[in-house]
Amino acid sequence: MRKDFKMVDSVDTSELPIIDFDKILVATDNFSTTNKLGEGGFGPVYKGRLEDGHQVAVKRLSRHSGQGVEEFKNEIVLISKLQHRNLVRLLGCCIEGEEKVLVYEYMTNKSLDTFLFDATKRVKLDWATRFHIIQGIARGLLYLHRDSCLRVIHRDLKANNILLDNDMNPKISDFGLAQTFRVTQELANTHRVMGTFGYMSPEYAMGGLFSEKSDVYSFGVLLLEMVSGMRNTSFHYHEKYLNLLGYAWELYNEGQASDVVDEVVVDSCSLSAVLRCVRIGLLCVQDHVADRPTVSIVVLMLSNEMDLPHPKQPTFTIQSLSDADLRSQCNKRCSINKASLSIIEGQ
Numbered sequence: 277m278r279k280d281f282k283m284v285d286s287v288d289t290s291e292l293p294i295i296d297f298d299k300i301l302v303a304t305d306n307f308s309t310t311n312k313l314g315e316g317g318f319g320p321v322y323k324g325r326l327e328d329g330h331q332v333a334v335k336r337l338s339r340h341s342g343q344g345v346e347e348f349k350n351e352i353v354l355i356s357k358l359q360h361r362n363l364v365r366l367l368g369c370c371i372e373g374e375e376k377v378l379v380y381e382y383m384t385n386k387s388l389d390t391f392l393f394d395a396t397k398r399v400k401l402d403w404a405t406r407f408h409i410i411q412g413i414a415r416g417l418l419y420l421h422r423d424s425c426l427r428v429i430h431r432d433l434k435a436n437n438i439l440l441d442n443d444m445n446p447k448i449s450d451f452g453l454a455q456t457f458r459v460t461q462e463l464a465n466t467h468r469v470m471g472t473f474g475y476m477s478p479e480y481a482m483g484g485l486f487s488e489k490s491d492v493y494s495f496g497v498l499l500l501e502m503v504s505g506m507r508n509t510s511f512h513y514h515e516k517y518l519n520l521l522g523y524a525w526e527l528y529n530e531g532q533a534s535d536v537v538d539e540v541v542v543d544s545c546s547l548s549a550v551l552r553c554v555r556i557g558l559l560c561v562q563d564h565v566a567d568r569p570t571v572s573i574v575v576l577m578l579s580n581e582m583d584l585p586h587p588k589q590p591t592f593t594i595q596s597l598s599d600a601d602l603r604s605q606c607n608k609r610c611s612i613n614k615a616s617l618s619i620i621e622g623q
């Protein structure tokens with residue numbers, strides 16, 4: 277382990293309210309199936325109402341979870357120190373015997389993927405709403421990378437981890453894999469590559485190297501998904517065996533980028549604004565870390581405050597047969613290799 281990091285080996289819950297398990301049972305009606313919102317790598321998530329009337333989302337760590345106690349601790353340690361309008365708020369936790377539970381503010385509109393990739397609901401995402409969401413995610417990411425008391429790399433940015441409140445404000449969630457960096461540190465590596473296939477940068481997926489620019493890569497994928505309404509992990513352009521990134525780049529290169537724009541938003545958008553987003557997305561998914569913009573630059577680019585360079589062709593664009601097999605299990609967290617590293621360091 278690098279000696280300039282500290283392991284997160286115990287959970288300091290002093291800054292976070294502890295909620296009795298009995299109260300959680302009452303709030304969720306004994307984790308009733310009618311209250312179940314869904315299930316992720318951590319375990320099932322339930323809707324609940326605390327005795328003070330607050331609606332909450334309750335994540336119960338499953339014993340069979342692919343993620344473990346390390347991610348649970350990480351989420352508590354990190355998110356209780358972070359506060360921003362584009363990050364989901366952790367309201368409390370419960371550790372009683374075998375039970376490990378996290379209690380979050382309830383997000384009425386659930387996660388972005390449930391809108392964007394749903395044939396009926398995506399119609400509600402006009403371009404103004406999509407752009408509002410994109411800007412909010414970028415601001416949340418900027419806070420993590422630059423403006424919070426810690427310097428945080430999220431490492432699992434994807435549509436499932438963006439929650440939407442009643443007014444469609446986006447909140448980044450799921451800090452189980454997030455890592456903190458020292459101010460001077462540019463790059464770290466891990467033997468345990470964890471993240472989601474289709475959103476991971478090439479240097480992270482293949483070499484375990486991660487930095488702010490790995491989050492920028494994931495943001496670029498998300499941006500192209502928002503523009504196209506298509507999931508990178510399940511998109512197939514069979515004629516040329518291309519994934520969404522390859523397809524978007526080919527169209528951009530041929531001056532046909534408008535063909536990648538979701539038909540649902542075509543009538544509600546300024547085409548030049550959407551094409552600008554395609555270009556920003558392609559700049560974010562460039563192969564070389566140094567070619568990708570920082571999130572602060574992305575925020576400026578989105579607010580139209582600077583000219584955009586031309587993106588280089590990304591190489592992670594070929595749809596091979598084995599990719600297709602992997603993608604059939606799309607959106608499942610993947611973990612390669614062993615040894616885990618949890619790091620915490622103040623800025």
Ligand SMILES: Nc1ncnc2c1ncn2[C@@H]1O[C@H](COP(=O)(O)OP(=O)(O)OP(=O)(O)O)[C@@H](O)[C@H]1O
Binds near residue numbers: 313321450
């Ligand atoms: N705070 C919340 N408010 C409302 N719904 C939520 C909240 N948190 C999670 N959910 C819903 O619960 C479901 C499971 O979420 P969870 O974050 O555990 O997994 P995921 O992000 O879908 O997958 P993975 O764990 O693989 O990243 C999702 O459908 C999500 O919409």
